[in-house]
């Protein structure tokens with residue numbers, strides 16, 4: 001199988017061009033290629049497919065083989081892949097995902113995509129649609145007891161479920177590997193959850209670390225940055241356009257409340273290419 005290893009702010013996936021034919025058992029292949037010691041090493045697998053309703057279709061799988069409906073860093077990399085490799089010459093693309101069709105604007109420098117702006121659509125706030133098992137219509141600044149400690153969470157779906165947790169301490173010192181899995185598998189989240197731990201720096205910047213459903217700690221999460229900015233705005237903590245600092249780089253997110261639309265802008269990069277026997 002030919003592959004291209006790409007990343008958006010260090011959130012790395014193995015990308016496979018399936019425009020001429022699908023691969024079988026993508027979940028199993030994702031588990032295999034993602035392994036950092038016995039595989040290629042990645043946060044999961046992303047398939048680039050043809051679409052009947054958009055320019056391309058993206059299918060994404062986490063490192064544990066589960067399928068995700070949307071991937072913010074992944075969709076920017078798909079845009080770079082199809083443009084840089086000449087599968088399209090369009091700088092305005094539509095990409096079908098399991099959470100709908102997303103529109104993207106590509107910035108091209110020296111013939112290569114450097115930055116991608118994505119219309120991520122409207123955030124989903126209704127508890128039952130995220131899903132979050134609480135008896136309130138929305139889950140904003142709600143208490144959650146994890147490992148004997150009460151945290152405040154705001155839950156948002158950007159096509160996939162996120163629990164945004166604001167913390168006062170230095171996010172880099174937070175014991176994510178211990179607490180992250182407890183959020184992911186907490187009974188409040190029937191489909192498991194991606195959790196963002198967020199330290200607000202000022203009204204224009206936050207630091208964020210993420211524990212992703214199905215992949216563990218990653219260096220960045222695009223949908224997670226969008227959920228974070230929506231949560232920041234809903235809790236009155238920041239302006240509606242802010243920079244999210246992640247372990248792997250920065251992403252700019254704007255929550256346009258008037259049009260109930262989230263915009264995400266960030267980089268996409270190719271790390272290396274190769275062939276693997278599967």
Ligand SMILES: N[C@@H](CCC[C@H](N)C(=O)O)C(=O)O
Nearest residue numbers: 068071072073160221222223
């Ligand atoms: N890294 C992603 C999100 C990937 C999917 C997630 N782990 C899930 O299961 O929902 C991003 O950049 O958005």
